[in-house]
Structure formats: C-alpha cells, structure tokens
Amino acid sequence: MIIKMEDVMKRFGRNLALDSFNLEMSKGEVIGLLGPNGAGKTTCIRAIIGLIPVDNGEITVFDELQDGKNRAIKRRIGYVTQELTIYEEMSAMDNLAFFGSLYGLSKEQIARKIPEVAKVIGLEGRLHEQSKQFSGGMKRRLNIGCALMHDPELIIMDEPTVGIDPQSRNFILEFVKELASNGTSILYTSHYIEEVEAVASRICIMDQGHTIASGTLPELIARIKGDSHILIDVRISSEEKLKELRAIPEIKEAALLDNQYHIVVPGGIIVFDKIIAVLSSQSIVNVNSKQPNLEDVFLTLTGKQLRDEA
C-alpha cells in the first residue's frame, strides 16, 4: 500500500479540516482528489507528506508510519506545489540542481538527471535561462520537474495546472499519463473535473473534511445512474428562481452556472411543467438533457458546483 489514511482528524482552531478521513492508494494508482475550496484537500496532502501533524487517526505511507520526522518517506515523495515554488532569479538548471540536492543526489547524479528531466518537461535547450523569463506554462513545467529529480515513487500534485494556457495544460496531462504508465503512483488534485477524468484511475470526492464518494469514474456515475440531468439556458437568471426550483419536491438538485440552470431529477419523474412554470418569466433559450458525467456526480453528491467554488 502506498498511502493509507485511517480515520484521520485534523482541526485548525474550531475548523475541522479533516473529519474521520479515509484514503487508500495502491502502487501505480492515479487518484484524483476532488473537492471545493476548504474541502480539506491541501490539509490531506500536507498530512500525507508529514508537513502537519494530525490530531487523530493514522497515516502510513509506503507501509511506514508518517509522523513527520520520517525522512525515508519524504525521500520517496515528489511534491508539486499549487504555487510556483521555484527560484525565478535562478536558471532552470540551478533550480533542478538545487531541488535534486535536497534529496541527497550527488553531483554526478544531478548532472545525469537534469537533461533527462528537462526532456520530460520540454525545457531542453532552455536550461541556462533564468526561469523568470519563462512563460507561465514553462514555469509550471519546471515546478513539476523539480519534484521529479529524485525519481519519486509517489508524486503528489496539488493543482498543477492553475493559471496556464490550454497547450501547456495538455502537455502536463499527457505527461502525468506517461508517468502513470511507468508505474508511478500519483495523487492529483484539481478543480478541473475534466482533468481528473482524464488522468485518474480512481477518484475521491471530498467535502468538509471527509470522503463523500470514492471509486472509478464508471462506478461513481453508476451511483447516480437513473437521474435525469436537465440543462436550461435562459436570458435572465436569478437566485430567487433557483430557490424556487429547489423548493420543488421532485427536484433532487438544482444549481445555476452563468445563465444555465442545472437540474437533477430522479429518473421517471416528470416535472417539466413545474420547471417551466418557474422559469417562464426568465426567457428560456434552450432546454437540454444529458448523460451524467463526473461533474454531475460531484453536483449530486455535494450539492455544489466545483468550478464556482474555485
């Protein structure tokens, strides 16, 4: 087992960041950790790495107890931070060398590893440039590269694609898939559901410090199978109408994203007339129903639109 978290609790003052949280990860798995802001994702990651002590429960990483002092565990983890944690005044090469040296790599190992990592992150030929001259995407890739120097067996990626262009995002996603195909275990957190859908072999949805659901994408979708998802585009939207929709007993969940109402209705129940009655004054532009995806799973289980919370 790569990671095992059992009934982990972590409190920050009155706020319960992790509430009897459980997570298991086997070798070679890519787990996508999904949750809105404040769900406890970062706390979970920091507890796994040993950056913060937990109040209750037990965390084992590589079958060893994570107490924050176990350097053998830290040596086997690569941590890709959400913020750019590189030295922008330094060259890409110096950054890679520095972060490699933190993991005890010798000069020879670093010299051998730098071109290899540079190739993987697509920065070969730019190694001697100051990283502050790089584009956002290149900095992100360097940020990832710094976590790969020591060939970690477990990579923890905390929102690695925040604020970058689609091209760089695709590059990173392809690269994560490639890493996973080589047997590296990856814990990947993101606000972008489509990213998690694309890379994760198993998804863990968390909210308010505990696991809401966990499983493969088909398993999660199966949990809400039978529900109808209705999308209604309107010219004028309002929170008042959303409240009215939520008040309809047959409606399981309703959310508003821009000018689109997203309504979840249990299968077989016909409530179109009630919905139309509520929204008739909103100038309906389009009505659609669709097959559930991960976003619907998230919405159904947490009652929140993930992207809105980001």
Add this chain to the structure above:
Amino acid sequence: MNLYLFAIKEDIRQPLNIILIILLPIPVLFIPGHPNSYPFGLSLYGMIIIFSSFLLSRPVVEDRMKGIILRIAASPISTLRYLSSHLLGYLSLLAIQISILLLGSLVIHGDAVTGRLALFSLYLTFGMMCLSLTLAWNVLFKSYNISFGLFSGLASIMCLFSGVSLPLFLLPSSLIRYIMFLPTYWLPYGLDAWFNGNTPAFIQAHAILLVYACIFLLIGSKRRL
C-alpha cells in the same frame, strides 16, 4: 550544489549585495574618533552589519514568503540543516565584509588599530546575533518590505541608544543600566573592552551576543508554512 553554496550564490547574484559587502565598510573607516578612544567608524560599522544582515538574509525570508519553504519542508532536509547552512552562508559573506574593513583599517589607521583578530571575532559574533535577530524579526511579517521598513526604524533607534551610532561616553550613565538589555549595546561594550585591554569584559561581550543569537535563532527557526 549544497545548501551553503546555494545560499551564497543566491545572495551574490544581487548587485546590491556585492556593493554592500565590498564598498560599504570603506567610508566608515574615515570617521575619526575621540582622542582617547578608537576610531568611531569601528563602532558605526555595527550599524552596517545590522543592515547587511537584514539584506543578506532576504532569501531565507523570501523562501517563507513565496512558499518555497513548503517544498523544502517536504524534502528530507531538516529545518536545522536548512537554516544553519543558509546562516553560515550569510555569515561567510559578512566575514568577507569584516575582512575588507579590517584590511582597510590597516591601510588607513595603520598601527593605531591593533588586535585585528580579536576585532574580527567580535564583529563576527555581532554578525551572528544580527542574522539571528533579522530571522526572528521576519517571523512576524508576511511582507519583506513592511518588515524592512519597520526594522530600519527600530534598528536605527537601537543603534542610537546603544552606543553604536553615538559613542557610549556621550550617553548618560543612568541610561546605561537600561540599554544594556539591547543586544546592540554589546558591540560598543566589546569595542571599549578591546581598546582598554579588558579581556574579561571582551569575553563577556562575546558571550552575551552569543546568548542573544541563540534566543533569536530559536524564535526565528519556528517553521511557518
């Protein structure tokens, strides 16, 4: 590249730091002293050490402010090793600056200033205290600029009242019993002891500066993620 060399490399990359290290000690050497005392520039140099320490220790503060400390904390490197390597790097740069001052004093003051090795040791101990002080001070702030602004004011006042930027004999004796609690007081105290050949007082100055350095280091090494 080990942490110690990395810390030095980070600092000397800044042109301001090079100027600070090489040029800043020179002008103070031309400041004369009281006829029965050492050149006052030797005391005023303490102020340069304080501000140099603050500027040299900027990278370790920025590591904390930019979140790089998170990545470092996630690595197998211990906080003690990270901090000691950085502080040793900054202390080495301060040692170069002190050496430049003492070499300059050899040219300008000649035999009027003796016991340069003892002076070197006093300045270095003072430098350790200043680096620890800046580290502890910066724990209180999230912005380096605000921290520097407030520190500048506080350090200037401390230097003024502790005899660094104003000779000790000009200060009223009733004030001495209070200002001896200021860590900066122990540099001019040590300089007086060095000039008068008072070895116990000279050692005492070292010891107290080291105690302050340890206290500040304990406060400053508190990891803030």
